[in-house]
Each structure stands twice: as C-alpha cells, then as structure tokens.
Amino acid sequence: MNTATITGRIKASAALVDPNRYGRSDRSAMGRWFWEIDRVLLLLLAVLIGFGLIAVAAASPAAAHRYSGGSVRFDELHYFYRQIAWIAISMPVMIAISMQPRDPLRRLSVIGALVCTVALALVPVLGEEVNGARRWLNLGVGQFQPSEFLKPFFVVSMAWLLSLRETDKSLPIFSLSAILLGIVAILLMRQPDFGSTIIFGCVWIAMLAIAGLNLRILVGLGIAGMIGVILAYFFYDVATARIDGFLFGEGDNFQVENALRTLTAGGLFGMGPGGGTRKFGLPEAQTDYIFSVIGEEFGLIACMAVALLYLAIIARVLIKLLDEENSFAILAAAGLVIQFGLQALINMAVNVQIAPSKGMTLPFISYGGSSMLALSIAMGLLLAFTRRNPYLTRSPYVVKWGGESIKA
Incomplete structure (x- = not known):
C-alpha cells in the first residue's frame, strides 16, 4: 500500500470522527438544531417514551388475550410491535417540527386548529362508536381522533391570539378566546368527551393567567367552571354517571376499582416483567389503565418514578421560560406543557381512584397511534418554542430594590 493511499484513508477516517462535527462552529441546519435544542428536555422525553414501550410490552398480553377471545393465533406482543x-x-x-422556526409553526397551528375543529364537528355524524363514544373518524388506513390533534394546535393558536394584546390592548382578545373555547367544548361534549373538555378549559384559564388577566376575573372564571361542572352533573348524562359512580359507588365501577387493586398488587417492587396476573382483568390495560399495569409488574416505586419524570419535564420547561422574552413563545410553551402534565395527572388520578374514569391516555406511555402522533406534534412544537440561540445573550431582569437597580 503506497503513501498516498494511506494518507487518503487517514483523512477519510478523520472526517468520520471530526471533533467539530455538530460543534458550535457548525452552521448547518442540523448543527444549529443540535446546539439550540433543549437536550435535557429531549433526553427526558426519550426516557419517557422508552419506559412507555416497556409498559406496553407488559400490557400487550392482557390486551391481546382480551381482544382475541383467547385465540392462540393472536400474538401476545401484537400491541408492542x-x-x-x-x-x-x-x-x-x-x-422535523422541532427544527422549524416559530412563525411557520404558528401559521401551521392556526390552520391545523381550523381543520381539526371541522373534523371534530363531523365526528358525531361520520365517526365510529367505540365503548359508547364517537371520537374517531375512519380514514380507511386507520382511525383519526380529531380531539387529540386539536389539543396542541388549539394551545398554540390561543397563545398567538393572547399575544396580540401586547400590540393593541383594545382588542377583545379574552372574549374572542372564550367564544372559541365554547365552540370546542360543545363539539367535545357531543361525542361525549367530558374529560377533554375539562382539560381545554383548565389550560385556557392557565394561559389567561400567564397573559396577565385580572385576578378577580380569573377567580370569577374558576367559580364559573365549578358551576359548569355542577350543571353538567344535573343535565349531562355522562357527567352524572361518572360522578355518581365516583362519589356514591353507583353504577358500574368495575374499571376503576379493579385498576386500583391491580396497581397495588405488586407492592413496592412489583411482580417482575410478565409476572402480573390481575392485568388480565383490566378492560383497557394497554391504554387507559396502563399505569396500573406498571404498578403490578414494576411496583409502586416505578409508578413514582414515572410521576417524577412527568414533573421533571414540566419543571424543565417552566424554568427554561424564566428568561424568555417573547410573549407568544412563553404562552405557547407553557400551555403545551401544562396540557401535557394535566393529562398525565388525570390519568394517574383515575388509576389510583381519586378521580372518576375519563377514558384518557397516559402521554407517551399508553398504546395508541393517534395519541402517539399527536403528542409527538405537541412535543415537537414545545421543543421548537424552547430552542435558544447559544450565540445570543439575553437581557437579565432588572429589579429595583431600595432605590437601586440590580440584576436578577
């Protein structure tokens, strides 16, 4: 082998292990993304998705047994695959979404919110009924749940709307946002989907608080929300059945009671992967009650770790927003992570029997195509809105204390 050949191979090898690849001097699209993205948040999401895959593998045999009628031909890991x-x-x-600039994502979200709202209106007419509810549209190649995709688009669109108040305080932004929320709530309750209605309402109020709405109005909205739940109890059959079952033990409470027994059956450390037996009695082991499967097979310590992982994701985003200067980015990122955390909280609360059954999945843990894709869109938007240019220095907060200005 001659000297020229050896030199060429050395240069080729050096290119593969180039220490400057994706370094701070890299100005390629991928290089900029790598340094601007919140890698800690990305890692937390990756850990959550990985744990979710393990949980689906544990729940898959129970779901396969239930939906196959005990047929041996049905692969026990069908849902895992x-x-x-x-x-x-x-x-x-x-x-791909996390690599996009904020302005195109804002426009995409507004269009997505309009499309999903129209699809939501078509669900009661064209949707397929599953477990007594019409929430899915059959697209031939699979089912599409408009409400799941509407969640992130609604939050970003609402953030854009609320941020317009900075440019013109005379705009009736809060009234307009309330009307849009009311339209979505009516469409959701027709399915019926009372749980998602509550999430949309709570996220909206939280975003209003972040946008600086008067405290008295916020308290009034909170009271109005409680009155709305009371009215739903008396005039909305789904809410009546769920609340009666939760408070008074009336009706069919098999699901939530069995979920709690399954969750605590494994004790602190669980029965081990594949060792759970009570999961075979759960009606939706792979989706709504997968948190109980985690408790049985991996123990209450694993359940606590999952809860702390959600908390870490929420805390990471909120801390990241402390020095953010763009009001739209603050509202969008905060709204997305609050929605994400609230959905996780409600699912876990149902599994431990401190909330009535909602039919709501555990984000990135539960099985589901629509849920996984919609959550990926939401987290892609979240990663995009929390991106930071490492070459820009942000202005520190200046606080007046004792007549003297200090940096916070």
Whole structure:
C-alpha cells in the first residue's frame, strides 16, 4: 500500500470522527438544531417514551388475550410491535417540527386548529362508536381522533391570539378566546368527551393567567367552571354517571376499582416483567389503565418514578421560560406543557381512584397511534418554542430594590 493511499484513508477516517462535527462552529441546519435544542428536555422525553414501550410490552398480553377471545393465533406482543411502528413514524415528525422556526409553526397551528375543529364537528355524524363514544373518524388506513390533534394546535393558536394584546390592548382578545373555547367544548361534549373538555378549559384559564388577566376575573372564571361542572352533573348524562359512580359507588365501577387493586398488587417492587396476573382483568390495560399495569409488574416505586419524570419535564420547561422574552413563545410553551402534565395527572388520578374514569391516555406511555402522533406534534412544537440561540445573550431582569437597580 503506497503513501498516498494511506494518507487518503487517514483523512477519510478523520472526517468520520471530526471533533467539530455538530460543534458550535457548525452552521448547518442540523448543527444549529443540535446546539439550540433543549437536550435535557429531549433526553427526558426519550426516557419517557422508552419506559412507555416497556409498559406496553407488559400490557400487550392482557390486551391481546382480551381482544382475541383467547385465540392462540393472536400474538401476545401484537400491541408492542404496533407501538414500535408508531414510534418509528412519530419520532421523525417530532424532530422535523422541532427544527422549524416559530412563525411557520404558528401559521401551521392556526390552520391545523381550523381543520381539526371541522373534523371534530363531523365526528358525531361520520365517526365510529367505540365503548359508547364517537371520537374517531375512519380514514380507511386507520382511525383519526380529531380531539387529540386539536389539543396542541388549539394551545398554540390561543397563545398567538393572547399575544396580540401586547400590540393593541383594545382588542377583545379574552372574549374572542372564550367564544372559541365554547365552540370546542360543545363539539367535545357531543361525542361525549367530558374529560377533554375539562382539560381545554383548565389550560385556557392557565394561559389567561400567564397573559396577565385580572385576578378577580380569573377567580370569577374558576367559580364559573365549578358551576359548569355542577350543571353538567344535573343535565349531562355522562357527567352524572361518572360522578355518581365516583362519589356514591353507583353504577358500574368495575374499571376503576379493579385498576386500583391491580396497581397495588405488586407492592413496592412489583411482580417482575410478565409476572402480573390481575392485568388480565383490566378492560383497557394497554391504554387507559396502563399505569396500573406498571404498578403490578414494576411496583409502586416505578409508578413514582414515572410521576417524577412527568414533573421533571414540566419543571424543565417552566424554568427554561424564566428568561424568555417573547410573549407568544412563553404562552405557547407553557400551555403545551401544562396540557401535557394535566393529562398525565388525570390519568394517574383515575388509576389510583381519586378521580372518576375519563377514558384518557397516559402521554407517551399508553398504546395508541393517534395519541402517539399527536403528542409527538405537541412535543415537537414545545421543543421548537424552547430552542435558544447559544450565540445570543439575553437581557437579565432588572429589579429595583431600595432605590437601586440590580440584576436578577
């Protein structure tokens, strides 16, 4: 082998292990994304998705047994393999969205919110009924749940709307946002989907608080929300059945009672992967009650770790927003992570029997194509709105204390 050949191979090898690749001097699209993205948040999401895949693998035999009628031909890991496929589709979507600038994502979200709202209006007419509710549209190649995709688009659109108040305080922004929320709430309750209605309402109030709405008005909205739940109890059959079952033990409480027994059956450390037996009695082990499967097979300590992981994601985003100067980015990112955390909280509360059954999945843990893809869009938007240019220095907060200005 001659000297020129050896030199060429050395240069080729050096290019593969170039220490400057994705370094701070890299100005390529991927290089800028790598340094601007919140890598801690990305890592937390990756850990959550990985744990979710393990949980679906644990719940898959129970779901397969239930929906196959005990047929031996039905693969016990059927839902696990399908979840891998959905993750393979969803993760590139999340990364692709996280690489986009904020302005195109704002426009995309407004268009997405309009499309999903129209689809939501078509669900009671064209949707397929599953477990007594019409929430899905059949697209031939699969089912599409408009409410799941509407969640992130609604939050970003609402953030854009509320941020307009900075440019013109005379605009009736709060009234307009209330009207839009009312339209979505009516469409959701027709399905019926009372749980998602509550999430949309709570996130809206939280975003109003962040946008600086008067405290008295916020308190009034909170009271109005409680009155709304009371009225729903008396005039909305779904809410009546769920609340009666939760408070008075009336009706069919098999699901939530069995979920709690399953969750605590494993004790602190669980029965081990594949060792759970009570999960075979759960009606939706792979979706609504997967948190109980985690408790049985991996123990209450694992359940606590999952809860802390959600808390870490929420805390990371809120801390990241402390020095953000763009009001739209603050509202959008805060709204997305509050919605994410609230959905997780409600699912876990149902599993431990401190909230009535809602039919709501555990984010990135539960099985589901629509849920996984919609959450990936939401987290892609969140990653995009929390991106920071490492070459820009942000202005520190200046606080007046004792007549003297100091840096916070």
